[in-house]
Amino acid sequence: MANQRATATAHANIAVVKYWGVADSALTLPYNESVSMNLDHCTTTTTVAFDGSLPADEVGIAWFGREMEEVTGQAYERVVAQLDRVRMRAGIEEWARVESANTFPADAGIASSASAFAALTTAAAGAAGLQLGEHELSILTRRSGSGSACRSIPPGFVHWRNDGTDAGSYAVSVAMPNDWALADVVAIVDTGPKSVGSAENHRLAVTSPYFKVRLQEVPARVNGCLRAIREHELATLGLIAEADAVSLHVVAMTAQPPTFYWRPGTLRVMQAVHDWRKEGFLSYWTMDAGANVHVLCAMSDAPAVAQRLEALPEVQFTITNGPGPGAYLHAE
Amino acid sequence: MANQRATATAHANIAVVKYWGVADSALTLPYNESVSMNLDHCTTTTTVAFDGSLPADEVGIAWFGREMEEVTGQAYERVVAQLDRVRMRAGIEEWARVESANTFPADAGIASSASAFAALTTAAAGAAGLQLGEHELSILTRRSGSGSACRSIPPGFVHWRNDGTDAGSYAVSVAMPNDWALADVVAIVDTGPKSVGSAENHRLAVTSPYFKVRLQEVPARVNGCLRAIREHELATLGLIAEADAVSLHVVAMTAQPPTFYWRPGTLRVMQAVHDWRKEGFLSYWTMDAGANVHVLCAMSDAPAVAQRLEALPEVQFTITNGPGPGAYLHAE
Numbered sequence: 001m002a003n004q005r006a007t008a009t010a011h012a013n014i015a016v017v018k019y020w021g022v023a024d025s026a027l028t029l030p031y032n033e034s035v036s037m038n039l040d041h042c043t044t045t046t047t048v049a050f051d052g053s054l055p056a057d058e059v060g061i062a063w064f065g066r067e068m069e070e071v072t073g074q075a076y077e078r079v080v081a082q083l084d085r086v087r088m089r090a091g092i093e094e095w096a097r098v099e100s101a102n103t104f105p106a107d108a109g110i111a112s113s114a115s116a117f118a119a120l121t122t123a124a125a126g127a128a129g130l131q132l133g134e135h136e137l138s139i140l141t142r143r144s145g146s147g148s149a150c151r152s153i154p155p156g157f158v159h160w161r162n163d164g165t166d167a168g169s170y171a172v173s174v175a176m177p178n179d180w181a182l183a184d185v186v187a188i189v190d191t192g193p194k195s196v197g198s199a200e201n202h203r204l205a206v207t208s209p210y211f212k213v214r215l216q217e218v219p220a221r222v223n224g225c226l227r228a229i230r231e232h233e234l235a236t237l238g239l240i241a242e243a244d245a246v247s248l249h250v251v252a253m254t255a256q257p258p259t260f261y262w263r264p265g266t267l268r269v270m271q272a273v274h275d276w277r278k279e280g281f282l283s284y285w286t287m288d289a290g291a292n293v294h295v296l297c298a299m300s301d302a303p304a305v306a307q308r309l310e311a312l313p314e315v316q317f318t319i320t321n322g323p324g325p326g327a328y329l330h331a332e
Numbered sequence: 333m334a335n336q337r338a339t340a341t342a343h344a345n346i347a348v349v350k351y352w353g354v355a356d357s358a359l360t361l362p363y364n365e366s367v368s369m370n371l372d373h374c375t376t377t378t379t380v381a382f383d384g385s386l387p388a389d390e391v392g393i394a395w396f397g398r399e400m401e402e403v404t405g406q407a408y409e410r411v412v413a414q415l416d417r418v419r420m421r422a423g424i425e426e427w428a429r430v431e432s433a434n435t436f437p438a439d440a441g442i443a444s445s446a447s448a449f450a451a452l453t454t455a456a457a458g459a460a461g462l463q464l465g466e467h468e469l470s471i472l473t474r475r476s477g478s479g480s481a482c483r484s485i486p487p488g489f490v491h492w493r494n495d496g497t498d499a500g501s502y503a504v505s506v507a508m509p510n511d512w513a514l515a516d517v518v519a520i521v522d523t524g525p526k527s528v529g530s531a532e533n534h535r536l537a538v539t540s541p542y543f544k545v546r547l548q549e550v551p552a553r554v555n556g557c558l559r560a561i562r563e564h565e566l567a568t569l570g571l572i573a574e575a576d577a578v579s580l581h582v583v584a585m586t587a588q589p590p591t592f593y594w595r596p597g598t599l600r601v602m603q604a605v606h607d608w609r610k611e612g613f614l615s616y617w618t619m620d621a622g623a624n625v626h627v628l629c630a631m632s633d634a635p636a637v638a639q640r641l642e643a644l645p646e647v648q649f650t651i652t653n654g655p656g657p658g659a660y661l662h663a664e
Contacts, residue, residue: 070546092337118523149556209549210542210582212546213541213542213545216541217541218534229425242590243586244592246585246586246590247586250542250582250585250586252577253582254578258574258575260576260599260603260606262594262599262601263599263603264596264597264600264646265596266599267592267596267598267599268596269596270592271592271595274592306342314596
């Protein structure tokens with residue numbers, strides 16, 4: 001092995017056109033392409049150390065403000081499965097010690113699996129001595145089961161392309177972080193755990209009679225967002241993001257069984273943002289498979305948006321993000 | 333004229349399969365059939381007096397706890413248009429004084445147009461000396477533009493049949509009020525006016541890409557509800573009512589432009605009812621084109637449901653209804 005230990009950092013991302021519905025669970029191939037922005041203030045930093053003396057893989061995670069805790073159960077198994085993919089690719093057999101730390105609170109409800117599996121895959125590949133380019137790394141990350149994690153590999157604004165094949169389902173940058181000063185102000189309205197994991201709901205998506213309609217809508221949204229990112233058109237991007245978020249939640253609410261991710265505070269923020277727009281204050285919302293609301297606006301408006309959001313009764317706190325970099329290995 | 337003055341009472345109704353989308357605005361023909369229950373504690377009582385000495389129609393309305401107010405503008409024009417339909421049918425020309433009183437508060441957000449136009453049409457037809465059976469009266473009421481009002485003409489549980497023709501789009505009872513002790517506990521969570529009138533949204537429904545899917549789902553829901561009403565199967569009726577309410581709101585949220593009727597309290601009640609069901613406490617929700625939630629349960633459970641609902645932070649008050657009678661003329 002070229003290297004037995006490596007540390008990597010990756011950023012969470014927010015999709016303006018969502019990944020929703022898995023066409024191939026074994027390879028984590030989506031039904032549709034998606035578009036996202038990395039979040040510069042929401043990161044996971046992970047160290048992977050392969051060690052021939054370990055009797056099994058070990059995984060510790062430290063959330064912001066908390067002690068390191070050993071990971072067990074299903075979360076542990078998912079990490080081991082991804083380490084196995086890296087070991088198989090590298091032709092090694094050693095178990096690994098994995099230690100991971102997040103810069104955002106566990107109860108922020110910000111999807112941590114994207115930054116977690118992007119950092120894990122980048123660090124594990126580095127520690128195993130694999131020399132993978134961005135294309136290969138995003139494919140390997142995608143296979144982790146956390147498909148959205150592949151979008152955290154390239155920097156800035158990212159397009160997850162998909163032709164339905166393993167080699168043709170990968171993420172690429174469409175604009176660098178400093179190309180456009182877009183902000184995502186995350187409004188935390190709910191700290192409870194989700195009742196249904198999104199992995200399960202990716203499988204349930206096809207049971208919604210509205211899923212096929214969603215798939216017909218998505219290509220135009222992807223093209224619209226790519227153009228809006230190139231031309232820095234917040235209003236275009238924002239309206240597409242709102243429509244696509246609604247369509248994801250529509251599919252979840254009409255699946256068998258239905259899932260309702262929205263909470264009272266979700267509706268409060270959605271309504272407030274629409275009211276602000278009527279005043280000419282340009283901001284737009286999107287929600288992942290959860291209750292918290294991501295409010296998109298110009299970075300110059302982000303402090304005012306954060307202040308307005310925090311004045312709403314159900315909003316506990318906010319996290320302001322600009323476009324973040326891609327996943328990277330730390331210097332030795 | 334056989335009679336120049338008549339008073340009628342009609343009840344609001346709650347649909348378990350909704351009317352959403354108008355196929356013919358002139359005749360108020362719906363795209364789909366619907367199923368509802370009259371609400372015994374939400375009534376409108378209206379007196380119509382044709383009077384040759386009046387220079388124009390006059391319309392006064394008194395909400396529960398309020399003084400009579402003269403109605404003007406668009407609401408007035410809709411009443412006049414319906415009086416015109418009755419005058420044309422009866423071959424009379426006199427203007428009328430209309431006085432209407434509701435037993436439920438104006439700010440309850442319970443659709444008042446159904447009971448209002450059912451009572452108006454019944455009273456106006458009576459005052460004009462028309463001898464109309466339930467079938468003709470429901471058709472004449474439907475043409476008012478408040479299509480759901482036709483369901484307030486027959487008693488109890490009602491099926492609005494529709495074959496796309498004027499004569500074939502009418503309401504009939506499928507069970508009498510005393511056939512099934514079902515309760516509708518209305519949770520009032522929002523007192524603000526709706527941002528978009530439902531008449532406008534009935535026209536917008538076709539702009540949603542999900543509307544066609546909804547129309548494919550409705551016939552099975554109608555049949556399922558009719559069977560559930562016959563067999564007193566609360567769980568069947570309730571699950572269909574929830575799915576159909578979601579589908580109405582899905583169409584509204586995905587129309588061009590989208591409308592979001594839900595408010596924080598709406599989500600609070602939806603979530604609470606689902607939590608109660610997990611405890612084995614059978615209750616189900618539905619929402620019209622508004623924020624308030626109608627909770628369906630056995631009448632024997634209604635006091636407990638009302639108490640639980642009123643303990644939720646956003647719920648201002650509740651109104652408990654059993655199945656109500658049809659529209660009727662008062663004795664002279």
